[in-house]
Amino acid sequence: MPDNDLARVWLGDDTGGRRVEPAEAHVSVFDHGFTVADGVFETIKVIDGVPFALSRHLRRLSSSAQALGMPVPESSLLHKAVGEVTSGSAGVGRLRITLTGGAGPMGSDRGDARRTLVLVHVPAPAWPATTQAVVVPWRRNEHSALAGVKSTSYAENVxxxxxxxxxxxxxxLFANCAGHLCEGTGSNVFIVRDGVVSTPTLASGCLGGITRELVIEWCDVIEEDLPMEALASADEVFITSSTRDVHPVSQIDGRQLPAPGPVSADIQRLFVKKAAEHPDP
Ligand SMILES: Cc1ncc(COP(=O)(O)O)c(C=O)c1O
Incomplete structure (x- = not known):
């Protein structure tokens, strides 16, 4: 169970809000985020009070909201709220920004209430040095209206x-409907074959992960359609996310992999170095 007493919460709507005690942070039972998962969110790593890659995350929040036809809160409001929950925090934290459709009818049509905006900052436990992954029998739908959108409709991931x-x-890890490698429940996936690093294209239906984006910008990576068999023949595999950074995979479906393999280790080192140099790259 997360220790909610350590959470810093900001609660409001797209016009304003304030810090509240975790025990007093309540959202309406009519909120469309609650009734039909009509919302978008961001998860951001915070180091000693400084959110990493905040500009990119706020841009993605805005494009996710636009994809759902939701007005985007003013950037000044978002920055103010972020500052109020993160400033002065120590160590590594996880900041979640959630924007939902606000109070609405019981069905799928939206009401005209203000959008609910919630920010929560909690301490983030460190991931183990390596991780294990399995391929699941369910598929990502690259043709879905939510493909590539960071929406709160995450029950499939659960x-x-x-x-x-x-x-x-x-x-x-999911394949998509075309049978290509897509992404994880909360991560993007990279494979290394003969020293060449590849990752699925955005057309695979994966989320345009911020960590994925940075790894592609900072390292030599090919974006391509990858058949699922590519996983079985990969020399190295790593996954990326805002909380995992570059996370080497030591086992896929029971097959052992070097973790980190030499190429993943270089990318991991470079990512740490660049991220330390540029907190908002
Ligand atoms: C489905 C999905 N794919 C990929 C990612 C990785 O994205 P990012 O690097 O922006 O955290 C996430 C992050 O949680 C995710 O939920």
């Missing part, structure tokens, strides 16, 4: 992650 955990893994 099911897949539970399936993976029952098999001793910490991440579940």
């Amino acid at each position: 099911i897949a992650l539970d399936w993976a955990k029952q098999r001793g893994a910490s991440e579940a």
Whole structure:
């Protein structure tokens, strides 16, 4: 169970809000985020009070909101709220920004209430040095209206992650409907073959991960359609996310892999160095 007493919470709507005690942070039972998962979110790593890659995350929040046809809160409001929950925090934290459709009818149509905006900052436990992944039987739909959108409709990920955990893994990998490698429940995936690093294209339906974006900008990576068999023949595999950074995979579907392999280790080192140099790259 997360220790919610350590959470710093900001609660409001797209016109304003304030810090509240975690025990007093309540959202309406009519909120469309609650009734139909009509919302978008961001997860951002915070180091000693400084959110990493904040500009990129706020841009993605805005494009996710636009994809759902939701007005985007003013950038000045978002920056103010971020400052109020992160400033003065020590160590590594995880900041979640959630924007939902606000109070609405019980069905899928939206009401005209203000959008709910919630920010929560909690201490983030460190990931183990390596991780294990399994491929799940369910597919990502690259044709979905939510493909590439960081929406709060994550129940498919909840099911897949539970399936993976029952098999001793910490991440579940999806193929898409075309049978190509897509992404994990909360990560993007990279494979290394003969020293060449590849990752699925955005057309695979994966989220345009901020960590993925930075690894592509900072390292030599090919974006391509990858058949699922590519996983079985990969020399190295790593996954990326805002909390995992570059995370070497030591086992895929029971097959052992070097973790980190030499190429992943170089990318990991470079990522740490660049991220330390540029907190908002
Ligand atoms: C489905 C999915 N794919 C990929 C990622 C990685 O994205 P980022 O690097 O922006 O954290 C996430 C992050 O949680 C995710 O939920």
